[in-house]
Amino acid sequence: MSVRKVKKMQGEVMYPRFLTPTSAKFDPVELARRTERIVCRGNKRKYTDFYVVGVYGGIATGYAVGCCLRCVFCWVGLSREFPERFGKFYSPEEAFMRLDEAARRRRVRKLRISGAEPTLCRQHLLELLELVERSPYDVFILETNGILLADEDYVAELSRFKKVHVRVSLKAGTPEEFSKKTGAVESAFELPFEAIRNLIKHGLSFHVAVMSDPRIMSAEERANLLRKLKSIEPRLLKMLEEEVVDPYETTLLRLEKAGIRLKWRRAGRCSDNLT
Ligand code: SF4
Incomplete structure (x- = not known):
């Protein structure tokens, strides 16, 4: 067998798929780079669809492909x-055109990328945001897990866009829980907090969301998380968004693979906005 073929097979085996109790921990920045090799091509990025959904009072959404975490509650x-x-790969112009078509059809004034980590494929995102900036739309909501925004240069580049509002979604309140819930190494727990510091430093519009569903986050873990946010800036707590796990088919599958059983409430909130 050729060396190339062996390497390809190793890559296929090693790429983190479902998170299970025996999965090897990964470095999310390295996983971002590996995933980018699959979902980015030059300034193009892979998307599966574009349409309007009801969250944020109606928003045109591009459903992109690829993430650098493996959250057990991911939908x-x-x-x-x-x-x-x-x-399929879309250039920034093609992605903007599809968002624009969807938004016009349903008369909404907000845009976003969802279904993936939008900060992957940096060149694509920055070029897409240039188009949004020159458009009549009010806002582009950048929903992120914050891993890649620990890079201050990236946040500095984003700060030139006045229509961007960032939503940083935190997954856990301690390094151990972060690792258990996302599959990433414990040391990566700090990266989204670094991202928040960068967003403050560069004056971006943003707020923080926390997956604080009491079924997967203890009161103690939540208290630790809130303390950490408060130590960065007390106002972060005032605009905190708290999320719950919803029983989407993919969420149920991921929880099962991770060996986690949750009790389901009768009425789940439709949250189609987790990152
Ligand atoms: S919840 Fe968000 S950050 Fe976590 S795996 Fe899913 S898309 Fe990625």
Whole structure:
């Protein structure tokens, strides 16, 4: 067998798919780079669809492919585990055109990328935001897990866009829980907090969301998380968004693979906005 073939097979085996109790921990920045090799091509990025959903009072959404975490409560499609199998490549112009078409049809004034980590494929995102900036739309909501925004240069580049509002979604309140819930190494727990510091430093519009569903976050873990946010800036607590886990089919599958059982409430909130 050729060296190339062996390397390809190793890559296929090693790429983190579902998180299980025996999964090897990964560095999310390295996983971001590996995923980018699959979902980014020059300034193009893979998307599966574009349409309007009801969250944020109506928002045109591009469903992108690829993430650098493996959250056990994640709702997005199986493109997260198998990015090579889903989506088509779109240039920033093509993605903007599809968002614009969807937004005009339903008369909404907000845009976003969802279903993936939008900060992957940096060149694509920055060029897309240039188009949004020159458009009549009010806002582009950048929903992120914050991993790549620990890079201050990236945040500095984003700060030139006045229509961007960032939503940083925190997954856990301690390094151990972060690792258990996302599959990433414990040391990566600090990266989203670094991202928040960068967003403050560069004056971006943003707020913080926390997956604080009491079924997967203890009161003690939540208290630790809130203390940490408060130590960065007390106002972060005033605009905190708290999330719950919803029983999407993909969420149920991921919880099962991770060996986690949750009790389901009768009425779940439709949250189609987790990152
Ligand atoms: S919840 Fe968000 S950050 Fe976590 S795996 Fe899903 S898309 Fe990625």
